Amino acid sequence: MAKRVDASNVTAYYGAFKAIENINLTVEPKTVTALIGPSGCGKSTFLRSINRMHEVLPGARVEGDLTIDGQNIYDRDVDVTAVRRMIGMVFQRPNPFPTMSIYENVVAGLRLNGVRKKSILDEAAENSLRSANLWDEVKGRLGKPGAGLSGGQQQRLCIARTIAVEPQVVLMDEPCSALDPISTLAIEDLMFQLKDKFTIIIVTHNMQQAARVSDRTAFFSIEKTGDPGRLIEYDNTQKIFSNPSHKKTEDYITGRFG
Amino acid sequence: MGETPPRSANAGTGGIRVAPGHGQPAGASARVAEAPVSTRTPGGGDLGGGGGLPRARAFGAERAFRGLTLAAGTAVLVIIAAIAVFLIAKAVPALRANTANFWTYEGWSPNDTAPEFGIGTLAFGTVLSSALALLIAVPVALGIALYLSHYAPRRLGTALGFLIDLLAAVPSVVFGLWGRDIFVNPVRDFSVWLNTYFGWIPIFGGDGPFGKSIMLGSLVLAIMVLPIITSLSREVFLQTPTANEEAALALGATRWEMIRTAVLPYGRPGIIAAVMLGLGRALGETIALAMTLGITFGISFNLIENGGNTIAANIANAFGEANDTGRGALIASGLVLFTITLIVNITARAIIYRRREFTESAA
Known part of the structure; x- marks a missing residue:
């Protein structure tokens, strides 16, 4: 269920602006990898290029190779929708479909895949909600609107929606930045459980969070505004936070910069 | 929360x-x-x-303004009440004088010494032509709106949107003239073709003449309501939160699937409102239909034979030579039209209200 992600020389543009340059990085299956760095350093851009969501924006494009277990997702004959089904994404702000019930939200991805059978959908909905630690809170009101839940619950609903289609890799773009500390904790616990099944890559501005949840950490940075973001250091989380080999990383994690 | x-x-x-x-x-x-x-x-x-x-x-500006708004609000109610009283007062004597059944009689001769007129055929024509117009216009309008909001390059979308809005500015009498003198020809040819090959279906049956039919009226109406529905639904589609569109795309939706999952459900109340506004225009449209319909009195589902009439078109056609009873009869028909529009609007509100739990949390 979990796959290795390999990026080599990934460069991404917004129109003429080069947002990230020559990112090389390998993410092992069933690990949590944190992407940290100052604002505008291209962490989110890199994350969005892993499931080809970057190119959704007008004028945005990606160069380089990104392989999932050896298959380049930027090959010409690759179906974009298949890539996105394989690599799920959780966004910064909880974004459940406002017109759908909790249940409909969870099974939305399955319905897109053409699953019609009620029994399969029911089972998937329950399993995903259980995996997202949300089942006990919502099992009595699956028909209610998903947007009626609290922010933390909505975000777990979005996670349930993402894992319902059984992706190989789950990308999380600052999933806790709009949440209170208790909901944040709930999501962090969830990540621990999910890494048994999925490869998780998370962008976060919260360094304690990176230190708590991730196995490996990648530090991105830019020289100055307008320059493309680069990968400065990528190592075991423990090493990055205790004994980084790069001066810039040390400055950033000790709060002297960014 | x-x-x-x-x-x-x-x-x-x-x-x-x-x-x-x-x-x-x-x-x-x-x-x-x-x-x-x-x-x-x-x-x-x-x-x-x-x-x-x-x-x-x-006494200050605050109070003066409050009084002003109150007066404006009250004036609306007073005007509506005055119109209703006037209409009813004019309609009742004519209805009393009617020697035929107002609901079922198929014909309109209120100016005779023994006035006979019935609303049934007019109301039927009104509803049929409007429904047909919507049936044609709504899919096209939604298609255009989706193209403009989600497929067309931004610049082209803006330009085309402007053109569509221009279409709404064409006076209805121009549409009527165009429909009667030019558009009638292709519609007649098409009707003959339909009659030849699909004549066994009752709505395309008959032996002619064809042309100035319900179909022509409905097509002209459809073109007239198209801009309203298009530009309103385009606005609604553009308001779909990007977050929801991205959520659908990230689940592996194609663009059409994304539209079905995120855009259309989100825009549903707006689409209904747009369609209802279009329907309102279609029901009340007067001169274009008075010019394009065959003006006959009879209830028939035949779409291509000369014929058809609506309440508003009948008022336009018959008002000139109407006597007192005749005018009263037309006013009575106006009241019926008003009621139909009211029912349509209430139904639309009810549809939107039924889903409020979902639409409110969407806001």
Whole structure:
């Protein structure tokens, strides 16, 4: 269920602006990898290029190779929708479909895949909600609107929606930045459980969070505004936070910069 | 979450309470300087001098504005009531004089010495032509709106949107003339073709003549309501939150699937409102239909034979030579049209209201 992600020389543009340059990085299956760095350093851009969501924006494009277990997702004959089904994404702000019930939200991805059978959908909905630690809170009101839940619950609903289609890799773009500390904790616990099944890559501005949840950490940075973001250091989380080999990383994690 | 409404309500009242305090000092001193005859107490002038707070003004812009808005609101009700009374007062004598059944009689001769007129055929024609027009216009309008909002390059979308809006500015009499003199020819040819090959279907049956038919009227109507529905639904589609569109795409949706999952459900109340506005225009459309329909009295589902009539078109056609009873009869038909429109609007509201739980949380 979990796959290795390999990026080599990934460069991404917004129109003429080069947002990230020559990112090389390998993410092992069933690990949590944190992407940290100052604002505008291209962490989110890199994350969005892993499931080809970057190119959704007008004028945005990606160069380089990104392989999932050896298959380049930027090959010409690759179906974009298949890539996105394989690599799920959780966004910064909880974004459940406002017109759908909790249940409909969870099974939305399955319905897109053409699953019609009620029994399969029911089972998937329950399993995903259980995996997202949300089942006990919502099992009595699956028909209610998903947007009626609290922010933390909505975000777990979005996670349930993402894992319902059984992706190989789950990308999380600052999933806790709009949440209170208790909901944040709930999501962090969830990540621990999910890494048994999925490869998780998370962008976060919260360094304690990176230190708590991730196995490996990648530090991105830019020289100055307008320059493309680069990968400065990528190592075991423990090493990055205790004994980084790069001066810039040390400055950033000790709060002297960014 | 539940605490938010009361809190914002407090903030609202706080704002109102604070506002006069803010407004007073500057305005007060200016007024005192230029006009010694002031309604306020002399102590009110000592602002900032440690004196008491100025008294509330007995009459100010605040109060005047409130009275003005109240008057405007009341005027609407008064006008509506006056119109209703006038219409009913004019309609009732004509209805009394009617020697035929107003609901079922197929014909309209209220000017005879023994007036006979019935609304059934007109109401039928009104509903049929409007429904047909919507049936044609809605899919096309939604298609155009989706193309403009989600497929076309931004610049092209804006330009095309502007053109569509221009279509709404064409006067209906122009549409009527165009329909009667030009558009009728292709429609007639098409009707003959339909009659030849699909004549076994009753709606395409008959032996002619073809042309100035319900189909022509409905097609012209469809073109007329198209811009309203298009530009309103385009606005609604453009408002779909990007977050929801991205959520659908990230689940592996194609663009059409994304539209079905995120855009259309989100825009549903807006689409209904747009369609209802279009229907309102179609039901009330007068001159274009008076010019394009065959003007006959009879209930028939045949779409291609000359014929058809609507309440509004009949009023336009018959008002000129109507006597007192005739005018009363037309006014009665107007009341029926009003009722039909009202029912349509209430139904639309009910549809939107039924889903409010979902649409409100969407906002």
